[in-house]
Amino acid sequence: MNILIRKLQTIGSLTESEKAFLLGLPSRVIVAKKGTVIAADGAVASRSCLVLEGFAHREKLNAAGGRQIFSFHPAGDIPDLQNLHLGRMDHNLVATSDCRVALIDHRDLNAVLGQSASLTGIMWRDCLIDAASFRQWMLMLGQADAETRMAHLFCELFVRLRVMGLNDGLRFNFPATQTDIGDALGISAVHTNRTLQELRGEGLIAVDRTEVEILNWSGLRARAMFDGAYLHYTDSEEA
Amino acid sequence: MNILIRKLQTIGSLTESEKAFLLGLPSRVIVAKKGTVIAADGAVASRSCLVLEGFAHREKLNAAGGRQIFSFHPAGDIPDLQNLHLGRMDHNLVATSDCRVALIDHRDLNAVLGQSASLTGIMWRDCLIDAASFRQWMLMLGQADAETRMAHLFCELFVRLRVMGLNDGLRFNFPATQTDIGDALGISAVHTNRTLQELRGEGLIAVDRTEVEILNWSGLRARAMFDGAYLHYTDSEEA
DNA sequence: CGTTGCTTTGAACTAGCTCAAGACCTGTGG
DNA sequence: CCACAGGTCTTGAGCTAGTTCAAAGCAACG
Numbered sequence: 001m002n003i004l005i006r007k008l009q010t011i012g013s014l015t016e017s018e019k020a021f022l023l024g025l026p027s028r029v030i031v032a033k034k035g036t037v038i039a040a041d042g043a044v045a046s047r048s049c050l051v052l053e054g055f056a057h058r059e060k061l062n063a064a065g066g067r068q069i070f071s072f073h074p075a076g077d078i079p080d081l082q083n084l085h086l087g088r089m090d091h092n093l094v095a096t097s098d099c100r101v102a103l104i105d106h107r108d109l110n111a112v113l114g115q116s117a118s119l120t121g122i123m124w125r126d127c128l129i130d131a132a133s134f135r136q137w138m139l140m141l142g143q144a145d146a147e148t149r150m151a152h153l154f155c156e157l158f159v160r161l162r163v164m165g166l167n168d169g170l171r172f173n174f175p176a177t178q179t180d181i182g183d184a185l186g187i188s189a190v191h192t193n194r195t196l197q198e199l200r201g202e203g204l205i206a207v208d209r210t211e212v213e214i215l216n217w218s219g220l221r222a223r224a225m226f227d228g229a230y231l232h233y234t235d236s237e238e239a
Numbered sequence: 240m241n242i243l244i245r246k247l248q249t250i251g252s253l254t255e256s257e258k259a260f261l262l263g264l265p266s267r268v269i270v271a272k273k274g275t276v277i278a279a280d281g282a283v284a285s286r287s288c289l290v291l292e293g294f295a296h297r298e299k300l301n302a303a304g305g306r307q308i309f310s311f312h313p314a315g316d317i318p319d320l321q322n323l324h325l326g327r328m329d330h331n332l333v334a335t336s337d338c339r340v341a342l343i344d345h346r347d348l349n350a351v352l353g354q355s356a357s358l359t360g361i362m363w364r365d366c367l368i369d370a371a372s373f374r375q376w377m378l379m380l381g382q383a384d385a386e387t388r389m390a391h392l393f394c395e396l397f398v399r400l401r402v403m404g405l406n407d408g409l410r411f412n413f414p415a416t417q418t419d420i421g422d423a424l425g426i427s428a429v430h431t432n433r434t435l436q437e438l439r440g441e442g443l444i445a446v447d448r449t450e451v452e453i454l455n456w457s458g459l460r461a462r463a464m465f466d467g468a469y470l471h472y473t474d475s476e477e478a
Numbered sequence: 479c480g481t482t483g484c485t486t487t488g489a490a491c492t493a494g495c496t497c498a499a500g501a502c503c504t505g506t507g508g
Numbered sequence: 509c510c511a512c513a514g515g516t517c518t519t520g521a522g523c524t525a526g527t528t529c530a531a532a533g534c535a536a537c538g
Contacts, residue, residue, distance in 0.1 A: 480538100483534105506511100
């Protein structure tokens with residue numbers, strides 16, 4: 001649960017007793033192979049998943065066969081925390097890479113939240129930041145061209161990984177395929193490939209399989225028109 | 240506050256004492272002229288707005304001058320409820336038409352929520368449904384063509400208004416301009432006009448200024464591939 | 479060392495854009 | 509009661525970002 005504590009401390013402050021509550025949260029760790037649906041659209045959910053290792057993503061399929069990826073989730077995220085008050089999935093939670101996940105029962109989580117209104121507020125805040133990211137992404141999907149969107153995705157990933165200490169300088173691991181990236185950006189896999197080449201050609205990023213390296217951070221930010229205020233970190237320097 | 244009670248009862252159940260708490264919530268009513276920014280991007284917010292009459296919408300502008308509308312809010316909605324735990328706006332809340340709005344201080348709201356964990360859960364749930372709508376909208380923006388998106392927008396509006404009793408049979412008032420609709424759908428105003436004509440031509444809807452009439456509900460649903468499960472109404476028949 | 483999944487390239491096509499102009503409302507002041 | 513102004517809607521026409529289809533290259537893995 002240390003990774004969860006680290007995550008929550010990026011968006012709020014925890015007292016020692018709140019940390020102790022979280023450390024005492026019962027959970028069961030499972031391993032999900034790449035591509036596994038961890039929580040399926042339509043399923044009733046009585047627990048939520050804390051990502052411990054690897055990446056998960058959330059996606060929804062439409063009747064016409066299209067797939068939209070909403071968000072990518074590294075260690076520390078609880079991508080389906082919303083189930084605590086929705087109870088039924090309205091999209092899929094999928095393992096982007098092989099990953100380790102801790103399952104937390106809502107009964108146990110509610111017991112902990114009942115002990116601290118402040119902790120409840122931080123968890124609620126986490127859900128609200130999730131929604132804020134969706135809004136930012138809607139802005140990109142609706143108003144920005146493919147290259148801007150892609151640059152923005154890499155900016156957001158980098159900032160979120162860095163605040164959690166999951167980066168390696170300007171490098172980080174991102175196990176999504178180009179098809180995945182395209183489905184997040186709302187563009188075809190072919191165009192994803194060409195757009196990636198543009199960013200490479202401008203010397204902004206380098207990608208080698210699942211390793212991403214940012215070659216020109218300020219250039220990438222400018223290309224993406226990235227402003228991380230929507231991530232609502234307590235320490236606004238982070239964005 | 241009766242309209243708020245009506246709204247919350249569509250997504251959860253309230254006890255008599257919870258209703259009494261809500262009825263006792265202090266608030267100040269203001270009138271906002273069409274186009275007024277009720278809460279501005281970047282502003283620190285210590286209160287939230289309950290729409291009483293008319294429509295509001297949330298939007299964000301990007302550096303390139305693009306505007307994305309995220310959602311439209313009829314009476315009963317608290318479009319900026321997220322400020323309760325975010326504290327700073329990351330987008331604009333704007334009056335779509337002239338409207339009446341009740342301002343609720345977070346101090347007062349927190350005092351009420353402190354009295355009932357169940358009411359807290361329902362408010363939290365409201366924020367989560369907001370996020371679920373964003374996800375559905377991302378799916379549309381990323382994967383559906385203009386006509387499908389527009390049909391979906393009208394389906395969602397109709398269902399949300401109907402559950403609140405704000406419809407008039409298959410007719411309802413929707414005061415957005417075609418430019419507004421275009422900025423919600425992520426298409427140009429010109430294409431909005433042509434797409435609207437397609438829906439009219441297929442006999443699905445009729446629009447006269449701000450009055451919308453659904454001429455063929457099942458046809459419109461089918462055209463939009465609409466499934467309202469993401470709205471998470473307690474009474475799943477509503478969607 | 480072949481299979482499988484992922485990436486890259488070419489080329490024809492199309493949904494939606496931009497620009498530009500005209501039509502149509504509705505409120506306002508003379 | 510008219511005229512004008514400003515916002516909104518509608519239409520035409522050329523253009524472009526991104527699509528689809530199809531095939532080839534490449535890397536990892538059993």
